[in-house]
Amino acid sequence: MNAVEGQLNQIAKGKVKTCEERRPHLTGILLHLLSFLSPLLLLVIWEILAKYGIVDVRLFSSPSRIFKTFLPLLSSGELVYHTLMSVQRIILGFLVGAIPGVVLGLSMGLFPPVKAMLEPIVAVTFPIPKLAIMPLILIIFGLGEASKIFTIAIGVFYLVLINTMAGVLNIDPLYMDVAKSFGASRLQFYTTVALPGALPMIFAGLKLGMGTALLLIVAAELSAARAGVGWMIWRSYDMFDIERMFCSLIVLALLGYIFSYVLDFIERIVIPWKNR
Amino acid sequence: MEKKEAIRIENLTKVFKSRSSEVVALKNINLSVRDGEFLAIVGPSGCGKSTLLRILAGLEKQTEGNIYIKAKDSTKPLTAVVFQGDAVFPWMKVIENVEYGLRIRRVPPHERRRIATSYLRLMGLENFAHYYPHQLSGGMKQRVNVARAFASDPEILLMDEPFGALDEQNRLILQQELLRIWEGSGKTTVFITHSIDEAIFLGDRIVVMTAQPGRIKAILDVDLARPRDMLFMKSTPQFAELYKKVWELLREEVLKARK
Ligand SMILES: Nc1ncnc2c1ncn2[C@@H]1O[C@H](COP(=O)(O)OP(=O)(O)O)[C@@H](O)[C@H]1O
Ligand SMILES: [Mg+2]
Numbered sequence: 001m002n003a004v005e006g007q008l009n010q011i012a013k014g015k016v017k018t019c020e021e022r023r024p025h026l027t028g029i030l031l032h033l034l035s036f037l038s039p040l041l042l043l044v045i046w047e048i049l050a051k052y053g054i055v056d057v058r059l060f061s062s063p064s065r066i067f068k069t070f071l072p073l074l075s076s077g078e079l080v081y082h083t084l085m086s087v088q089r090i091i092l093g094f095l096v097g098a099i100p101g102v103v104l105g106l107s108m109g110l111f112p113p114v115k116a117m118l119e120p121i122v123a124v125t126f127p128i129p130k131l132a133i134m135p136l137i138l139i140i141f142g143l144g145e146a147s148k149i150f151t152i153a154i155g156v157f158y159l160v161l162i163n164t165m166a167g168v169l170n171i172d173p174l175y176m177d178v179a180k181s182f183g184a185s186r187l188q189f190y191t192t193v194a195l196p197g198a199l200p201m202i203f204a205g206l207k208l209g210m211g212t213a214l215l216l217i218v219a220a221e222l223s224a225a226r227a228g229v230g231w232m233i234w235r236s237y238d239m240f241d242i243e244r245m246f247c248s249l250i251v252l253a254l255l256g257y258i259f260s261y262v263l264d265f266i267e268r269i270v271i272p273w274k275n276r
Numbered sequence: 277m278e279k280k281e282a283i284r285i286e287n288l289t290k291v292f293k294s295r296s297s298e299v300v301a302l303k304n305i306n307l308s309v310r311d312g313e314f315l316a317i318v319g320p321s322g323c324g325k326s327t328l329l330r331i332l333a334g335l336e337k338q339t340e341g342n343i344y345i346k347a348k349d350s351t352k353p354l355t356a357v358v359f360q361g362d363a364v365f366p367w368m369k370v371i372e373n374v375e376y377g378l379r380i381r382r383v384p385p386h387e388r389r390r391i392a393t394s395y396l397r398l399m400g401l402e403n404f405a406h407y408y409p410h411q412l413s414g415g416m417k418q419r420v421n422v423a424r425a426f427a428s429d430p431e432i433l434l435m436d437e438p439f440g441a442l443d444e445q446n447r448l449i450l451q452q453e454l455l456r457i458w459e460g461s462g463k464t465t466v467f468i469t470h471s472i473d474e475a476i477f478l479g480d481r482i483v484v485m486t487a488q489p490g491r492i493k494a495i496l497d498v499d500l501a502r503p504r505d506m507l508f509m510k511s512t513p514q515f516a517e518l519y520k521k522v523w524e525l526l527r528e529e530v531l532k533a534r535k
Contacts, residue, residue, distance in 0.1 A: 182356065182376060197367065273410065
């Protein structure tokens, strides 16, 4: 690595003060303004292109058309209803997947026999695309809520399980020596070293799981649903209602943002010791 | 065991076996550590110093030989270790780290907080009790490490190059602080180091080990009065003489280890 590259790397890691940092005020405001204006600019360009017929509004719609559809959807309560339906499924599915994921992941990380027993099963079933088992889930759990919750749960489960196990297995052996040298019992070792040591990885798994949950909700609501944001998208597809489709996409984007914010918030409380 | 003995090591041998190789880490170690003594061990890297300490701490089992550690008080733990490297738990606050040994022994919360606080004060960390380790400098973390070992009040203190990763200034300060606390506690201590200065400054005796397989090459007495002061000590002829002796013994081994 040459000197310039090294310098660039350090700038990327925030170690070297760049010119901007010496005049933090002006440039700071400018940068904020820039990140606020750029999406707006994109919307304006989109609107103009639509207005002058450069893009086909029947396919790409336009910000103003979407906005005109969005307001009545919101005020009628329809959008809120569908959103809440989906949120309920996501949260339930997330919990049903994450809780056993953490418990089994911890057990596999802590007890070699459990790992030996379950690892082959996990290794073989994990790569199966979750969408591929949806029909099976529908046959087993029927067309009701259970099948949707289970579809999400199964996606979340594997990510949380694998990350939790890795979190336990990757704890620095030095910490285990410390616990052992002070005479910690097995139980004391679990509560004072294994669990706190694995927490950062557990949260990494939960965040990945949340991403998957959002992906799977759309698929789960494709079949045999009567409500939900995912259902709205498929319904708009059937009706060729591009504006409604965009409105649902906006809701999904917001949901993703909110869920990851909530997880970050919980992480800050549960892992106050993490160096951010 | 004799009356004034705290540790006796007899014919200790440790072999690490794996499918393809066999490493003799320690061979026929015979050593007796006196009650209340500060024993410094120096030796070339890889000669088995850490292995010896880990066996004393019960973290590793010897292949052959016996170890006796005298327990004067059955309520105290036999040993406490200050490990090489950053062994402070990042998920516990400074005070919780220092309390750890007491918590494991189920000392009531109030009592252990009192004890831990007094050691934090001794180490000049009382204002950082509720900090997390990532908020501390390397020198401060190592203070926490030392305080944690002292607070658990073991029969024997074991330290494995505790200041090895610190810069020169921090090392000097911590050596002085360790000496002050140790002189007040009278604890039998086995201290591993690769610094000759440190061994002379801190030790009552210095054990020089051979390159792999680790054996005891020589044991030297440090006839320097306590309490000691590093600056003063370094200017004495005894220090220079002892330094030369240890270095000559070590030099042979370091050169051997390089071959
Ligand atoms: N767990 C282990 N398995 C195999 N070999 C080991 C193990 N621990 C230490 N050794 C070997 O034993 C020798 C002594 O190691 P160590 O006690 O760490 O040396 P020192 O602390 O003096 O540098 C080295 O050759 C090292 O590679
Ligand atoms: Mg070592």
